[in-house]
Amino acid sequence: MALILVNFNTAGQDLSPYIRVGESTKSIQEVTKEVIQTLKDNSFTVLGAYNPSNKSSLTVVAFTRTDLKNTVVKVKDRGALAAAMKIGLVQKNGKITISYTNPDYILRAYLPINYNTYKSVFEKFSADLKTTFAPLGNEFIPFGGTVKADKLAKYHYKIMMPYFTDPVELKEFESFEEGIETITKNLEAKKGNTVKVYRIVYKNEKVAVFGVGLLNKEEGEPHFLPKIGEDHVAALPYEIILQGNQATMLHGKYRIALHWPNLTMGTFMKIMSTPGDIEDALESLCE
Known part of the structure; x- marks a missing residue:
């Protein structure tokens, strides 16, 4: 035993x-x-x-x-x-x-x-x-x-669902510096009802992580968080990662499931638009 x-x-x-x-x-x-x-x-x-x-x-x-x-x-x-x-x-x-x-x-x-x-x-x-x-x-x-x-x-939620190794590509910049500048400027302007929560920059490695609050009432946290559970609030904020000149994010169907692993498929269906909504919001920060 x-x-x-x-x-x-x-x-x-x-x-x-x-x-x-x-x-x-x-x-x-x-x-x-x-x-x-x-x-x-x-x-x-x-x-x-x-x-x-x-x-x-x-x-x-x-x-x-x-x-x-x-x-x-x-x-x-x-x-x-x-x-x-x-x-x-x-x-x-x-x-x-x-x-x-x-x-x-x-x-x-x-x-x-x-x-x-x-x-x-x-x-x-x-x-x-x-x-x-x-x-x-x-x-x-x-x-x-x-x-x-x-x-x-x-980890993945169900068969045919994305893994950590299936990121969403948001933007390819001319350089790491351009990426930092563009994302920072858009966050400071609170574009798309977003808010900058944090920024970690590794200058030598040319890597940066941006923690982004998604405050849009129809498509952001006010829409999806009450449906899947506010007790898991430490899952937030969502992130953009810039590596070299490539900005990516974790797929919503992976990241949400990882942080809410006991979600039923029925509840997941209630936020069906959320992964796409998050992608749109973070993509707009890279433009």
Whole structure:
């Protein structure tokens, strides 16, 4: 029996996309300040924060740390997407629920064949996060559905659905610099009801990641988030990644399913237009 359990806990372990830290009765503004200060006090870099769907009851804080940021960029196929982790705050019934993206889940998915190469860095990052957030809550309960650890590298929702390795091409620029300039300018202008949440630029590697809030009422977060579940708010914001002169994004049918793995097909059908809507919004930021 022990041998079966050991085997289950390695290759067959169930992982969830989020970790619930706990609840607070303070205001969402107070909790946001606490979260940001806690991250800074523990050598994490706060990248940005915003209110998904433009709702004051939802807040996301994006953050990274030097070791994570400098490791993931070594993975050439969009590894830099894994540089930003997120904390989600959801106000409901007078309480704020605090959660964060589970690094073990995200990193296995976004660094498919490279996770084990840098496993020690990632495990330390994950352990340090738990220590860092301990003053904010003591639950540390995984939630949001489950996927087997060894399935995340080749995750897809259903047969014929896209994988991590099936990105959507948004634009080919003349140069990396032109790409940075164009996307930054459009985000500053809040084109298409978007908002810049964060930007990570690796000048030497010519890689940049933009975290983009999608605030369009008919086609963005206000449309799709209530239908698929605001408790998973740490899934946001969506990203554009620029590598060299190529701007791409993860396919909506992959990225949404990865962050909401327990979605039923019926619920997925309710946001059928969303992957295309997101592509249109991010494509417009590249024009």
